[in-house]
Amino acid sequence: MSLPNHFELLATDGAARTGRLITPHGVVRTPAFMPVGTAGAMKGLHWRDVRDAGADIVLGNTYHLMLRPGAERIAALGGLQQFTGWNGPMLTDSGGFQVMSLSALRKVTEDAVTFRSHIDGARVELSPERSIEVQRLLGSDIVMQMDECVRLPAERADIERAMRLSLRWAERSRRAFETAPPGYMLFGIVQGGDVAELRHASARELVDISFHGYAVGGLAVGEPQSVMLAMIEEVAPLLPADRPHYLMGVGTPEDMLEAVSRGIDMFDCVMPTRNGRHGVAFTRLGQINLRNARHAEDPRPLDEESGWPATRNTSRAYLHHLVKSGEALGAMLLSEINIAYYQRLMQDIREAVAMGSFEEFYQLTRAQWARGDIAPR
Amino acid sequence: MSLPNHFELLATDGAARTGRLITPHGVVRTPAFMPVGTAGAMKGLHWRDVRDAGADIVLGNTYHLMLRPGAERIAALGGLQQFTGWNGPMLTDSGGFQVMSLSALRKVTEDAVTFRSHIDGARVELSPERSIEVQRLLGSDIVMQMDECVRLPAERADIERAMRLSLRWAERSRRAFETAPPGYMLFGIVQGGDVAELRHASARELVDISFHGYAVGGLAVGEPQSVMLAMIEEVAPLLPADRPHYLMGVGTPEDMLEAVSRGIDMFDCVMPTRNGRHGVAFTRLGQINLRNARHAEDPRPLDEESGWPATRNTSRAYLHHLVKSGEALGAMLLSEINIAYYQRLMQDIREAVAMGSFEEFYQLTRAQWARGDIAPR
Numbered sequence: 001m002s003l004p005n006h007f008e009l010l011a012t013d014g015a016a017r018t019g020r021l022i023t024p025h026g027v028v029r030t031p032a033f034m035p036v037g038t039a040g041a042m043k044g045l046h047w048r049d050v051r052d053a054g055a056d057i058v059l060g061n062t063y064h065l066m067l068r069p070g071a072e073r074i075a076a077l078g079g080l081q082q083f084t085g086w087n088g089p090m091l092t093d094s095g096g097f098q099v100m101s102l103s104a105l106r107k108v109t110e111d112a113v114t115f116r117s118h119i120d121g122a123r124v125e126l127s128p129e130r131s132i133e134v135q136r137l138l139g140s141d142i143v144m145q146m147d148e149c150v151r152l153p154a155e156r157a158d159i160e161r162a163m164r165l166s167l168r169w170a171e172r173s174r175r176a177f178e179t180a181p182p183g184y185m186l187f188g189i190v191q192g193g194d195v196a197e198l199r200h201a202s203a204r205e206l207v208d209i210s211f212h213g214y215a216v217g218g219l220a221v222g223e224p225q226s227v228m229l230a231m232i233e234e235v236a237p238l239l240p241a242d243r244p245h246y247l248m249g250v251g252t253p254e255d256m257l258e259a260v261s262r263g264i265d266m267f268d269c270v271m272p273t274r275n276g277r278h279g280v281a282f283t284r285l286g287q288i289n290l291r292n293a294r295h296a297e298d299p300r301p302l303d304e305e306s307g308w309p310a311t312r313n314t315s316r317a318y319l320h321h322l323v324k325s326g327e328a329l330g331a332m333l334l335s336e337i338n339i340a341y342y343q344r345l346m347q348d349i350r351e352a353v354a355m356g357s358f359e360e361f362y363q364l365t366r367a368q369w370a371r372g373d374i375a376p377r
Numbered sequence: 378m379s380l381p382n383h384f385e386l387l388a389t390d391g392a393a394r395t396g397r398l399i400t401p402h403g404v405v406r407t408p409a410f411m412p413v414g415t416a417g418a419m420k421g422l423h424w425r426d427v428r429d430a431g432a433d434i435v436l437g438n439t440y441h442l443m444l445r446p447g448a449e450r451i452a453a454l455g456g457l458q459q460f461t462g463w464n465g466p467m468l469t470d471s472g473g474f475q476v477m478s479l480s481a482l483r484k485v486t487e488d489a490v491t492f493r494s495h496i497d498g499a500r501v502e503l504s505p506e507r508s509i510e511v512q513r514l515l516g517s518d519i520v521m522q523m524d525e526c527v528r529l530p531a532e533r534a535d536i537e538r539a540m541r542l543s544l545r546w547a548e549r550s551r552r553a554f555e556t557a558p559p560g561y562m563l564f565g566i567v568q569g570g571d572v573a574e575l576r577h578a579s580a581r582e583l584v585d586i587s588f589h590g591y592a593v594g595g596l597a598v599g600e601p602q603s604v605m606l607a608m609i610e611e612v613a614p615l616l617p618a619d620r621p622h623y624l625m626g627v628g629t630p631e632d633m634l635e636a637v638s639r640g641i642d643m644f645d646c647v648m649p650t651r652n653g654r655h656g657v658a659f660t661r662l663g664q665i666n667l668r669n670a671r672h673a674e675d676p677r678p679l680d681e682e683s684g685w686p687a688t689r690n691t692s693r694a695y696l697h698h699l700v701k702s703g704e705a706l707g708a709m710l711l712s713e714i715n716i717a718y719y720q721r722l723m724q725d726i727r728e729a730v731a732m733g734s735f736e737e738f739y740q741l742t743r744a745q746w747a748r749g750d751i752a753p754r
Contacts, residue, residue, distance in 0.1 A: 041699055041706040069673065069698045077676055077694050085691060296446065299454055317454050318461060321446045322418055328705065329418040 002210045006185060007244045013358040015236065015263040018350045021213075021244050023089040023141035024183040025081055028056040030244060030265040031349050033256065033342045034091055035273065039064040040074075040084050043273045044328075044335035047086045053308065053336065054343035057089035057141075059268040062134055063098030067117045067124070071137035079139025091268070092138055093248075094131045094146035094173075108148065110165070128169040132176040136184075143180070144215065145173035147189045152223040159193035163202050166191045166217075167209075174209050185212035187246060193218055194227050196234045203238040213244040216264070220250045229258050236263035253282060253345055254369065260349055261362060272338030277331040279323040282341045283311065285373040290334065295320040308340035379587045383562060384621045390735040392613065392640040395727045398590075398621050400466040400518035401560040402458055405433040407621060407642040408726050410633065410719045411468055412650065416441040417451075417461050420650045421705075421712035424463045430685065430713065431720035434466035434518075436645040439511055440475030444494045444501070448514035456516025468645070469515055470625075471508045471523035471550075485525065487542070505546040509553040509563075517561070521592065522550035524566045529600040536570035540579050543568045543594075544586075551586050562589035564623060570595055571604050573611045580615040590621040593641070597627045606635050613640035630659060630722055631746065637726055638739060649715030654708040656700040659718045660688070662750040667711065672697040685717035 007030075009019040021028040035042055035050055038061045042050050050058060060080055065071065077083045080090055096113060099106055103115035103124075112127035126134075128146040135143040147166035150159050170188050177186040188211035192198030206214060216235050219228045232247065239245050246266035247259050256267050272282060279291040283303045288295075295316040302319070306312045310333050322330030345365075352361035384407075386396040398405040412419055412427055415438045419427050427435060437457055442448065454460045457467055473490060476483055480492035480501075489504035503511075505523040512520040524543035527536050547565045554563040565588035569575030583591060593612050596605045609624065616622050623643035624636050633644050649659060656668040660680045665672075672693040679696070683689045687710050699707030722742075729738035 039698075039702045039704055040695070041702075041704040044705050044709075046706070046709065068702060069694070073674060073694075076674065077692065083692070083695055083698075085695065297450060297453065314462060315454065315460070317446070317450075318417070321416075321460075325416045325418075325441075325445060327416055327418040328421050328708070329423070331705070332421075332423065332709070 003186070003212050004182070005242055006183065006212060007242060009242060011354045011356075013353045013356050014261065016260050016349070016353045016358045017263060017265055018353040019244070019265065022183075023057070023185070025087070025089045025141050026056065028089050029346075029350055031256070031260050031346050032056055032266050033346050034059040034266065034268040035339050035342075036061070036268055036270045037084070037086070038270075039068065040080065042335075042339075044277065044332045045273070045339060047084065049336050050086070050339060051088065053340040054347055055339065057091060058086060060090055060092045060138065060140070061098055062092045062095035062131065062138070063102065065092075065138060066095060066126075066134045067119050071134040075137040075139070081139055089141045090139070091142035092135045092140035092144065094128075094144045095126055095134065096131070096146045097149050099126060100149065108165075110168070128172040129176040132173055132186075136180060140184075142185045142187060142213070143177060144187050145170045145189055145211075147191055147217055149191065149218045149221065150193055151221045152194055152218075152227075154193055156193075156195055156198075159191075159195055160198055163191040163193070163198050167202065167205050170206055170209055170211075174211070187211055187213040187215050187244075189215045189217040189248070190235050190239075191218045192231075194223055194231060196231070199231055199234045200238060203235050207238065207240060211243070213246060214239045215246040215248050217248045219247065220255070225255065225258070228255070229262060232259055232262045232264060239263075253342070254366070256345065257349070257362060257365060261358070272342050273335040276334035276336075276338045279330065279334065281319070281334050282338045283373070284341070284368060285371075286369045288316075288373055290316065290319045290323045290330075292320075302337065306340075307344065308337065311337045311340060380563070380589050381559070382619055383560065383589060384619060386619060388731045388733075390730045390733050391638065393637050393726070393730045393735045394640060394642055395730040396621070396642065399560075400434070400562070402464070402466045402518050403433065405466050406723075406727055408633070408637050408723050409433055409643050410723050411436040411643065411645040412716050412719075413438070413645055413647045414461070414463070415647075416445070417457065419712075419716075421654065421709045422650070422716060424461065426713050427463070427716060428465065430717040431724055432716065434468060435463060437467055437469045437515065437517070438475055439469045439472035439508065439515070440479065442469075442515060443472060443503075443511045444496050448511040452514040452516070458516055466518045467516070468519035469512045469517035469521065471505075471521045472503055472511065473508065473523045474526050476503060477526065485542075487545070505549040506553040509550055513557060513561075519562045519564060519590070520554060520557075521564050522547045522566055522588075524568055524594055526568065526595045526598065527570055528598045529571055529595075529604075531570055533570075533572055533575075536568075536572055537575055540568040540570070540575050544579060544582050547583055547586055547588075551588070564588055564590040564592050564621075566592045566594040566625070567612050567616075568595045569608075571600055571608060573608070576608055576611045577615060580612050584615065584617060588620070590623060591616045592623040592625050594625045596624065597632070602632065602635070605632070606639060609636055609639045609641060616640075630719070631743070633719075633722065634726070634739060634742060637730075638735070649719050650712040653711035653713075653715045656707070656711065658696070658711055659715045660750070661718070661745060662748075663746045665693075665750055667693065667696045667700045667707075669697075679714065683717075684721065685714065688714045688717060
């Protein structure tokens with residue numbers, strides 16, 4: 001039986017789409033970039049800045065939150081939105097990906113993953129059902145099924161085994177979500193690595209199970225960009241056009257522009273905040289590494305035409321000084337500047353698709369990135 | 378010859394005072410607390426939050442800024458106000474204190490201090506004249522004379538030697554400042570440790586030299602609070618009543634309230650931001666250590682009657698989680714909460730003095746701190 005649809009497709013332009021996703025905590029304009037607030041906080045940003053930058057929705061990591069402060073505690077405090085003060089739409093991952101990348105002594109069985117907490121070494125079991133329970137305790141607007149994600153390159157047999165397991169977990173997740181109140185959503189995740197045939201099978205079977213939305217997982221995990229884009233091309237046409245399509249863990253501005261042009265609606269990535277902490281700014285003129293000595297005496301802002309105050313008003317010389325001095329303000333400003341750029345890119349894409357000028361926008365934007373930053377004075 | 382006066386005393390109540398100090402970059406309401414932006418940045422705060430919290434003036438550390446990015450570079454970029462984007466009044470210390478506490482292989486002679494930079498080991502010489510030059514290159518509104526500060530307890534002979542040297546450096550600083558443009562100010566610094574007689578001599582001779590304002594240095598360097606307050610009582614009556622009185626490096630809210638009641642107008646301290654980074658909040662109800670497990674499930678804000686949004690809206694449970702998780706947002710929020718509390722205390726003091734109700738405010742505030750925080754639910 002098909003789940004109710006909360007997505008409204010407003011316009012398409014080629015394969016690019018723009019729409020609105022209605023969640024219990026508000027409306028998400030798509031294409032949407034979801035900043036990652038791993039442990040209930042956005043590294044280096046105030047929530048008001050996340051919102052002011054134009055983010056409609058953020059992502060929380062179930063793995064971190066279930067270990068500290070704990071899902072039951074967050075539920076007792078009114079859920080993640082009230083606990084953090086973000087008070088807007090929130091998507092949570094299943095926790096499975098971080099179990100694989102962060103925890104020790106993990107063991108995957110048909111039933112569940114068991115692992116030791118990276119915080120206190122406690123033994124924890126995470127099953128598809130418990131993942132749904134935890135995400136519902138957190139109050140997540142969009143709950144992700146638990147899956148197994150294989151890093152690439154990998155053997156086809158390993159990819160297929162994980163994909164099949166993920167499908168069985170998808171069914172169990174769907175059943176576990178049946179008692180969720182109306183308006184809350186569950187997304188299935190297409191796996192299948194870099195094997196088109198497996199991607200097709202995964203997508204078709206997920207659609208048969210039926211979800212509120214569909215994610216493409218297991219990409220941006222070591223493969224070249226060309227492979228990632230090829231896999232999106234294989235999968236996106238098989239996903240219901242009336243449902244949101246989410247590319248997990250992606251990516252650079254270029255990755256996102258390419259993925260939108262292939263039918264993707266939603267993204268999440270730590271890159272804008274992580275690179276910001278490392279002194280790198282994303283701008284209309286491409287990436288700018290503020291550690292570089294050529295910025296030390298450059299009074300120009302990163303982009304004097306930006307609509308974001310910190311991007312338009314802060315000199316490169318000051319940012320260089322902050323980064324070199326290890327001042328927290330450097331990471332704070334660059335994280336905010338990057339999140340604002342990502343959101344502005346999404347806004348520009350939404351407008352271009354709505355006006356039917358996406359192809360022109362795509363060409364112009366790529367040309368500007370390729371031309372890169374202008375030389376310092 | 379007396380220097381022009383830029384301070385306007387608006388009201389007194391007992392020894393407590395309120396006034397306005399006119400600087401080239403704006404008006405400073407006194408009593409004033411100056412947050413410390415060591416290396417051209419306020420740790421964990423955006424400049425807009427420093428201003429919104431009610432700070433009229435901030436302090437920059439000459440030692441850090443002369444080493445990185447360098448005074449000449451900051452001058453070429455338009456001065457510290459333009460470089461940082463703070464764009465308001467700024468006081469800089471002389472650099473001498475940090476040379477003593479941070480640098481290696483320092484050597485003090487009559488002429489200057491030589492030391493090795495803690496950043497790159499380079500040999501640097503700082504004389505009273507060079508300190509004035511550096512501070513003028515930075516564009517500081519209020520320049521401090523270079524002095525030698527002795528940690529307490531200390532022998533009287535050592536205290537006296539440093540005090541005499543500081544007086545000779547005061548004279549040299551005064552001469553070096555003679556070419557400064559109108560409106561910029563130079564403050565002399567009273568030394569003399571915990572010896573009343575030496576404090577008297579230092580204050581009298583500084584007043585003879587004449588400065589735009591007078592600081593009390595060499596306190597809050599290891600002595601009990603009672604000794605600090607006794608020394609302020611010895612010094613403040615000897616300082617010209619029509620000039621600002623600045624107690625350097627102080628302190629807790631209680632220290633400041635006591636010092637105001639003894640005639641002090643200006644303060645600076647890293648405590649609100651440093652303690653914020655360590656999980657401690659300053660509030661109307663005293664200090665609250667958010668690391669404490671009793672806050673883990675407490676949905677109440679730090680102070681629901683606070684005028685500062687983060688103080689009024691952020692739950693203790695969330696702050697506890699952020700501090701325990703080492704999330705940057707915890708330090709950011711607590712630093713901002715503490716700066717806002719310090720500024721609010723100054724505002725309340727200014728109003729009480731202006732209304733002639735300082736004694737009542739003093740008693741009420743001390744009683745509230747003593748009663749402390751209410752028990753968790």
